Amino acid sequence: MDIEKALEIVRHKLPKKRFEHSVRVAETAVKLAEMFNGDKYNCELAGILHDYCKYDELSEMYQIVIREKLDPALLGFNKELLHGPVAAIKMRDDYGIKNDEILLAISNHTSGRDHMTLNEKIIYVADYIEPERDQKNVDDIRKIVYEDKHLDLAVYEITKATIKHLLKSDKTIYPRTIECLNYYNMVKE
Template sequence: MKKSEAINLAKAKLPDRRFQHSCRVADTAVQMAKIFGANEKKCFLAGMLHDYAKYDDLKGMQKIVKKFHLAPEYLQFKSEILHGPIAAHIMKTEHGVTDADVLYAMENHTSGRSNMTLVEKIVFVADYIEPRREIPGVKGIRKVVFGEKNLDKAVFLITKANLLHLISKDRMIFSKTFECYNYYSNIKE
């Protein structure tokens, strides 16, 4: 898929505020790709399309999970988790995206997972640190990425923050998020 096609798909489907976020994630991902030696085009595409299904109907997403035998655990969660795997599925089945790095990055951009690919880690982090995000602790994570140049530590810190947030709200936690935390807690240094 060409960059222009990804931009047009995102722009046509997403509200302007979410489209602008996707543009910033894609740009941040490219910036990070240059630092960490990743494929810039893959990072751009995954960053631009990561939220493609963000506003899709929940029942429709659940039907896709069932029809295409995606992980049954997805059915326990709402759009916050589902939109990534559904976006990846739509890009693969309807738009011919076959690159595993791009699809994994889209699928796991909210939950993370253990042993992520370089593109996955970059999009996971870029989504969290894009310039307009003002999440508590984000400035420190930007320093870890752009100052320390430690991507694994950034993944760990984001996952830890996400877990603490979910626990503070008494929310269910997706198994991949625990796996991500455990995996990156051992290699963050």
């Protein structure tokens, strides 16, 4: 799929604000790909498409999880976690994207995982630090990425912040996210 086609399908599906976020994630991902020697095209495409299913019906998402035999633990979570894995399936099935680098980056941008590929890490981080994000620690993460040039440390700090937020909100934490935290805690040095 070319970039213009991706922009077109996302523009027609997502609300204007979410579409604009997706464009900023793609732009940030390209910048990170240049910094860390990632694949600029794969990162741009994954950035545009990452939130494609953000507003889909939860029941439809559950059906896809079951049909595709995805991790059954996903059935205990909501759209915030499910939209990534479901978007990857839809991109593969509905739009013919077969590139695993793109599909993994879309799938895991919501949860992270241990041993992420470079492009997965880029999308995971770009989604968190795109220019309009203003969460509490985002400037610290931007410094880690842009000044210290430390992608694994950024993944760790983002995952840690996410888990802290989920604990504070008394929400269940997806096991893969905990595995991501533990793994990047070990490799962040």
